[in-house]
Amino acid sequence: MNARPAPEFPTWPQYDDAERTGLIRALEQGQWWRMGGTEVATFEEEFADFHGAPHALAVTNGTHALELALQVMGVGPGTEVIVPAFTFISSSQAAQRIGAVAVPVDIDPDTYNIDVAAAAAAITPRTRAVMPVHMAGLMADMDALGKLSADTGVPVLQDAAHAQGARWQGKRVGELGSVAAFSFQNGKLMTAGEGGALLFPESDLYESAFLRHSCGRPRTDRHYLHQVAGTNMRLNEFSASVLRAQLRRLPAQTELRDRRWALLSRLLGDIEGVVPQGGDVRADQNTHYMAMFRIPGISEADRNALVDRLVDAGLPAFTAFRAVYRTDAFWEIGAPDESVRQIAERCPNSEAVSADCVWLHHRVLLADERNLEITAEIIADAVAAV
Template identity: 80%
Template sequence: MNARPAPQFPPWPQYDDTERAGLIRALEQGQWWRMGGDEVDSFEREFAEHHGAAHALAVTNGTHALELALQCLGAGPGTEVIVPAFTFISSSQAAQRLGAVAVPVDVDPDTYNLDPAATEAAITPRTKVIMPVHMAGLMADMDALAKLSADTGVTLLQDAAHAHGARWQGKRVGELGTVAAFSFQNGKLMTAGEGGAVLFPESELYETAFLRHSCGRPRDDRRYFHRIAGSNLRLNEFSAAVLRAQLRRLDEQVALRDERWTLLSRLLGAVDGVIPQGGDVRADRNSHYMAMFRVPGIGEDNRNALVDRLVAAGLPAFAAFRAIYRTDAFWEIGAPDETPEAVAERCPNADAISADGVWLHHRVLLADEEAVHATAEIIAEAVAAG
């Protein structure tokens, strides 16, 4: 590769005096946990309103958000949860830690999202939840999955860890009538270092979740009458104050990322051997947590070497998620009664993407157009050098 100055990308996380003021506000209110302060309550109201949901419940992290949502939806021993075979491992482990069996299902080779036909084929009498992941911020086929849910009676749970501010046919995540879980981990589109949230379309399930996230204890309890089993998944006031500030700039950042992805995907599409993540016109707002592309046929070892070349050239590049059934962790507990190769045989797209996929952190899409052009040039040179 030719020596060139590394492109300049904005730092992440981003913050300004809004976060500083929020932290001071949380500090000086004198109560630093949600039961005595106002920051978590305020953030929940604001996040729910922003995403069109009736209720939001803030929790400690995105994995806990999934676990809590699944528990409230009845996942547990004797049940199965359908998850994409290509996703971050938390999607499956959230179900497995509850004692449910996580069933990997193949994804679309263009969008990397859960394949509805493969999902339908995987449903059994034990299937309790279908969990689509909105990969990289591109929403899964919610029309087909909603119909499948209605036809079979199997509940949908949106893993929206990548999809803050995304829309499907004009509807925000919280307007699609299902529970949805978000992450605020350090690299996510909004962050307080860690954190998560669950959106609920109605009150009864939300109230159950509130109890479970607070050791089963009602808000007004003074005598330790824990009504149901739960854990301490409460978000603290400082994190909520930061997230309130992060939420205020989300829309502007989503719009900029979408504009830059239009440019970058066009440039990458012109590179021989590179195929950028596709789209779906019904997903009319993509939040672009990642800028993803494939180099079909490259093979895992060469893909990893490609990522190393990109990192050396100054790009925040990463290998794609490993297909969940290709990890030892997946088989420790709550795995289907199959071999890894048997799962791989019915998940060829997930297997291929995990070997030939690359992603760039979304701060690449917050840079100026010059940096986007430079990014595409670096990728073209790095692919050609392989």
């Protein structure tokens, strides 16, 4: 690659006096857990309002959010959950860890979101949920998924770990009539290092989730009368205070990422052999959690070597998720009665994207235009050297 200055990107996570003030506020209130303090409850109100949902529940992390949502939706031993084959492993493990079978289905090769026709074909009498993942903040086809749910009676659980603030045809995540799960892990669009949240369209599911996330104990219980089997998924007051500040900063960052992606995707599309992640005009707010692109036809080994070169050149670059069924973890518990080969044969797009896709951390999209031009030049040189 030609010698050039390394690009400069903003650091992540970002914080300022808003987070400091929040942490001191949480510290000085004298109660550091959600049952005695006010930060978690206030964050839940603000997060629900931001997404247009009746109810929000903050939890320890995004994986727990998925597990808890599935449990209150009736998922457990003897049931199945349909997940995209191309996703972070938590999407499938959340179902598997509560005793269900995770059934991977293929994705669209342009958007990397779940193929709704493939999901429909995988539904059986044991299916209790379809879990689309809004990949990199681009919402899945919620019209088709809503129709599938209405036609079959199988509810949708939105894995919105990448999609804080996303919209579908003007509707926010919480206005789409289905449960949605979020992550606040360190790399996410808003973060407290770890954390998660759920949005609920109805009170019954919310109340059931609240009980189960707090060891099955009602809010006002003083006599240890635990009503259901649960566990401790309660978020702490310090994390909630940080997330309140992060949420206020999110809209401006989302707007900037959207503008910068318009430039970077055009620059990437001009590079021979590079295909940036596509879009959907109905998804009218894409949060761009990752800047993703494919190099169709490249081998996985060459893709991995290319990522190494990008990292050496100063880019926060990563290989794409491995198809979930291509991991040992997927087969430990809750795997379908199929072989890797059989699943791969019905998931050709997931096979391809897993091998040829690269992503850049979203802080790249917070940089100025010149640094995005340098980024594209580095990628062009790296691809040409394959």
